[in-house]
Amino acid sequence: MTISTRTFIVVLVLAVAPARVALSQIPYACCFPDDTCQDIDSATCAADGGIMQGLALCGGTEACCGSTIGACYIADRVCCLANGDTPQGPGTACSAPEACCFGNNTCQMLDPLCCVDQGGTPQGPGSTCGGMEACCDSGNSSCYMADRTCCLANGDTPNGPGSVCTATAACCLSGTCEVLDPLCCLVRGGVPQAPGTTCGECGSCCLADKDCLDDIVNGTCAAVGGSFNGEGSICLGDSDGDGIDDQCENCIGVDDAIFGTFVCSETGLVCETDADCAPGETCKKACLGKIPTVSEWGLIVLSLLLLTAGKIYFGYHRRRLVGA
Numbered sequence: 267m268t269i270s271t272r273t274f275i276v277v278l279v280l281a282v283a284p285a286r287v288a289l290s291q292i293p294y295a296c297c298f299p300d301d302t303c304q305d306i307d308s309a310t311c312a313a314d315g316g317i318m319q320g321l322a323l324c325g326g327t328e329a330c331c332g333s334t335i336g337a338c339y340i341a342d343r344v345c346c347l348a349n350g351d352t353p354q355g356p357g358t359a360c361s362a363p364e365a366c367c368f369g370n371n372t373c374q375m376l377d378p379l380c381c382v383d384q385g386g387t388p389q390g391p392g393s394t395c396g397g398m399e400a401c402c403d404s405g406n407s408s409c410y411m412a413d414r415t416c417c418l419a420n421g422d423t424p425n426g427p428g429s430v431c432t433a434t435a436a437c438c439l440s441g442t443c444e445v446l447d448p449l450c451c452l453v454r455g456g457v458p459q460a461p462g463t464t465c466g467e468c469g470s471c472c473l474a475d476k477d478c479l480d481d482i483v484n485g486t487c488a489a490v491g492g493s494f495n496g497e498g499s500i501c502l503g504d505s506d507g508d509g510i511d512d513q514c515e516n517c518i519g520v521d522d523a524i525f526g527t528f529v530c531s532e533t534g535l536v537c538e539t540d541a542d543c544a545p546g547e548t549c550k551k552a553c554l555g556k557i558p559t560v561s562e563w564g565l566i567v568l569s570l571l572l573l574t575a576g577k578i579y580f581g582y583h584r585r586r587l588v589g590a
């Protein structure tokens with residue numbers, strides 16, 4: 267080491283030493299346990315129970331969001347950062363917690379600033395979380411679980427406390443069929459079919475007891491032993507007042523209890539099921555109302571008698587006139 271080098275080191279040490287003393291005496295940010303800050307020297311800071319924040323100066327009081335608890339508290343900006351939390355900017359203040367919806371449709375009551383800080387969407391002052399329930403998408407009618415408040419915020423339809431999305435099933439919607447969650451089928455004004463039902467033709471179905479049901483898939487109608495009335499068909503009402511819908515009538519205009527029956531398609535013999543008919547035949551509904559009743563037979567016989575009597579009478583008189 268040369269003399270000139272040693273001299274330089276000595277000079278450097280003599281120059282830095284007073285500077286280090288001076289640094290410890292210059293006021294810098296000191297954070298206290300209550301998250302307040304004072305620009306003071308390190309000795310005073312330590313004596314007052316604070317912690318120096320390096321060469322920073324106090325930043326001013328503002329809202330600070332806790333990175334772990336999502337809560338909002340007031341702190342000096344420097345102290346907020348020292349806690350590992352997120353300062354919200356000059357002039358910000360904490361507000362009452364409100365509903366905060368996240369991308370996964372869960373909800374937490376959070377300060378609105380801290381809600382945004384955590385990637386959520388605050389729902390406005392006074393809003394509250396509603397609890398998880400089934401939510402029907404207004405676009406494609408799919409069902410997803412969401413907090414009630416978040417479901418509504420999405421513009422979708424919540425299905426009530428305790429509701430859950432279930433397996434999809436066929437849904438009859440005014441003659442058309444879509445596979446939907448049963449709850450979302452109802453939201454659309456449709457009629458959900460039994461779980462697992464696949465789509466087919468939607469229409470009215472006459473049950474064995476002749477009750478008429480609207481919006482039934484043909485497969486379901488057949489499965490319960492009903493008679494499907496065709497795609498888009500609807501129950502028509504009971505025009506003859508015999509308690510049977512016009513779609514399910516054997517005899518429109520007269521009482522089915524008296525005139526309705528079933529006959530084999532070929533032989534015309536009365537039957538109850540296809541098994542009662544010959545192979546290849548079906549047991550189809552028929553109406554015996556077209557057969558004249560006893561009183562109608564009486565009228566026919568009387569008419570024939572009158573006609574015969576008239577013919578005899580006029581025939582006799584014509585012969586007399588001819589003979590005269």
Ligand SMILES: [Ca+2]
Binds near residue numbers: 505506507509510512
């Ligand atoms: Ca009727």
Ligand SMILES: [Ca+2]
Binds near residue numbers: 510516517
């Ligand atoms: Ca009838």
